Amino acid sequence: MATVHNPLYSPEQLSAKDRKRLDALLKQIDLESDRFLGYPCTRDFDYSALYPFLNYPLNNVGDPYVDSTFRLNTHDIEREVLEMFRQFTRAPKNNFWGYMTNGGTEGNMYGIYLARELHPNGVVYYSEDTHYSVAKILRLLHARNIMIRSQSNGELDYEDLRETLRIHRDAPPIIFANIGTTMKGAIDNIGEIKNILKDLAIPHYYIHADAALSGMILPFVETPQAFGFDAGIESISISGHKMIGSPIPCGVAIAKKNNVERIARSIEYIGTLDTTLSGSRNAVTPLFLWFALKTQGEAGFKKIIQRCLHMADRTIEMFADVGIEAWRNRNSITVVFPRPNKQVLKKWQIAVHRDVGHVITMPHVDEKHIAALIKDMKPR
Numbered sequence: 028m029a030t031v032h033n034p035l036y037s038p039e040q041l042s043a044k045d046r047k048r049l050d051a052l053l054k055q056i057d058l059e060s061d062r063f064l065g066y067p068c069t070r071d072f073d074y075s076a077l078y079p080f081l082n083y084p085l086n087n088v089g090d091p092y093v094d095s096t097f098r099l100n101t102h103d104i105e106r107e108v109l110e111m112f113r114q115f116t117r118a119p120k121n122n123f124w125g126y127m128t129n130g131g132t133e134g135n136m137y138g139i140y141l142a143r144e145l146h147p148n149g150v151v152y153y154s155e156d157t158h159y160s161v162a163k164i165l166r167l168l169h170a171r172n173i174m175i176r177s178q179s180n181g182e183l184d185y186e187d188l189r190e191t192l193r194i195h196r197d198a199p200p201i202i203f204a205n206i207g208t209t210m211k212g213a214i215d216n217i218g219e220i221k222n223i224l225k226d227l228a229i230p231h232y233y234i235h236a237d238a239a240l241s242g243m244i245l246p247f248v249e250t251p252q253a254f255g256f257d258a259g260i261e262s263i264s265i266s267g268h269k270m271i272g273s274p275i276p277c278g279v280a281i282a283k284k285n286n287v288e289r290i291a292r293s294i295e296y297i298g299t300l301d302t303t304l305s306g307s308r309n310a311v312t313p314l315f316l317w318f319a320l321k322t323q324g325e326a327g328f329k330k331i332i333q334r335c336l337h338m339a340d341r342t343i344e345m346f347a348d349v350g351i352e353a354w355r356n357r358n359s360i361t362v363v364f365p366r367p368n369k370q371v372l373k374k375w376q377i378a379v380h381r382d383v384g385h386v387i388t389m390p391h392v393d394e395k396h397i398a399a400l401i402k403d404m405k406p407r
Contacts, residue, residue, distance in 0.1 A: 062376060063391075072319065086310055087309065101313045108316045116256055127267070128264070134263075139235060143170050146199040156205065158209050204260070236260045240361075269389075273319075338388040362385060362387070
């Protein structure tokens with residue numbers, strides 16, 4: 028490893044007061060990380076082998092598949108990660124493109140942006156259980172849109188979709204499909220959506236899939252719901268810091284190459300194509316995902332997912348034992364239950380919406396966490 032001479036910033040330059048502040052912050056974060064049940068981020072990982080890379084100004088600027096004149100990058104590692112996700116999502120090998128994003132929101136923005144560029148007069152259809160960021164994305168892109176009702180389990184209401192599409196048959200539909208909704212882990216039925224489009228004789232459409240968490244669950248279960256490119260989607264967004272785990276938020280956006288080529292622009296001074304939403308991109312997060320995927324492999328993630336699903340079922344049982352009704356959707360690790368009081372919400376960082384809350388049984392969640400949560404929920 029190269030030695031950094033006379034660094035601009037070093038720990039010795041911090042005052043005793045500032046060092047004490049960092050120590051206190053680390054102690055607080057460590058405490059809170061053991062009471063982290065309501066959000067889908069894996070806590071258990073060790074990337075210390077990658078720390079030397081933090082001594083360099085790495086930047087994955089531009090298209091990961093085109094060489095750049097800026098060579099302090101990890102494009103080759105990024106491409107390996109993307110190839111693994113290509114296999115997970117069953118994207119066509121001869122018509123595949125992707126890049127690593129800073130998270131699910133960017134991946135969803137990319138999918139909607141691509142769809143809007145292909146269908147300028149298109150209308151985006153999304154359910155009321157869709158992640159809050161999508162409404163913001165639609166405003167930013169000035170995309171025409173219509174919200175569709177959801178079923179009680181969080182899944183898209185297909186009858187409402189059918190009737191709404193019928194009324195607006197003149198505009199190409201851009202369907203935003205949830206492959207695991209934020210609050211209930213519901214998975215929209217891609218096959219049913221395509222049947223509706225076929226029944227209504229709508230030839231031109233685009234389906235984007237938001238698979239932030241479930242995109243790293245469904246490839247590893249025995250009977251997954253259809254969600255990939257073989258099911259008929261055009262693009263997909265999957266988070267990296269959720270099921271895989273990363274100290275920095277990240278994700279992947281995957282799309283069909285022939286669609287991406289429609290928006291590509293050549294940028295001379297970086298010597299590459301401008302095909303991504305951001306210019307400078309994180310070059311460290313591809314290392315994290317590469318490291319995790321290489322060390323665990325498909326067999327390892329199957330075991331992790333099975334353990335998480337088992338813990339979800341065990342959580343439902345433990346709630347039932349004290350008279351609290353809880354449930355989950357198929358192939359989901361999101362356990363839904365009645366909204367608890369404010370003290371419980373704050374202590375255990377429980378996500379809530381209206382009258383429900385949820386626990387997400389990520390790899391770091393075990394029975395002792397659920398038992399402690401239930402103890403705090405029981406009437407005293």
